[in-house]
Amino acid sequence: MHASAGGGREESVGPDVVVKAGRSRRRAVNEALHYLAMDAVPPPFRTARLIAWSAEGMMLKRLDGAALGAGKILEHDVPAEIAQQCLDLALATSGWESPVDGHRFDYRRQLDWGCERGLLAPAELDVLREHERRAERRFQHGDLIPSNVIVGADGAGAIDFEWSGRTAVNGLDWATLLVNGWNAETLRSVLLGSWIASTADGVLNWASVICHELRQVERDGGEATWAREARDLYTQQLPLMRAAVARVMR
Secondary structure, three states: OEEOOOOOEEEEOOOOEEEEEOOOHHHHHHHHHHHHHHHHOOOOOEEOEEEEEEOOEEEEEOOOOEEOOOOOOOOOOOOHHHHHHHHHHHHHHHHOOOOOOEOOOOHHHHHHHHHHOOOOOHHHHHHHHHHHHHOOEEEEOOOOOHHHEEEEOOEEEEOOOOOOEEEEEOOHHHHHHHHHOOOOHHHHHHHHOOHHHHOHHHHHHHHHHHHHHHHHHHHHOOOOHHHHHHHHHHHOOHHHHHHHHHHHHO
């Protein structure tokens, strides 16, 4: 048994089955509801399948393949083919007509925090918040970090739907993978070269995820080595992100 990327514990039960336990009830229920919904409305991306669940945990059929990275931040580059598969996955999530509302990503809280810290100017914040107010609701995985991306012979798939919901603006998954995969040059290039990188949806999510991650680092990291490294990773993206904001403000 070992800790999962999303918290709690995972235990392999044979080669094809994983048991997840030890998480908050709210997150566990949200994930189970999304897996149940996938049986009724199949998603346009690969994922694990739910075998059984209860208040104590859930049993899943393992998704074939290996995680893109061991942790939250991707520390190695990937082949161009895999980078393209990751982009396809991140963009495919919003195409699922999920019957579950699920978790709501708090854009305004993250953007307000970024404005307070000088990461965003008030005029930039106004543009992004107005877009968020009018944008179409889409399903998003909500936590598409490298350890939740499984790459196999049939392409990239996703696991861990604890933070998933149908209330996020399109592009949250793209931005989460971009922000945490920034050290992977090929992946970064493919993600930034996609059409969503130059849209208001993409820019809103990029800004929101950077603010979210920096806020988490400030809250939990202090001067620990991992926090300094994470802070550097996120802050080095700010000039390009703000340039993207300027383009959509024109």
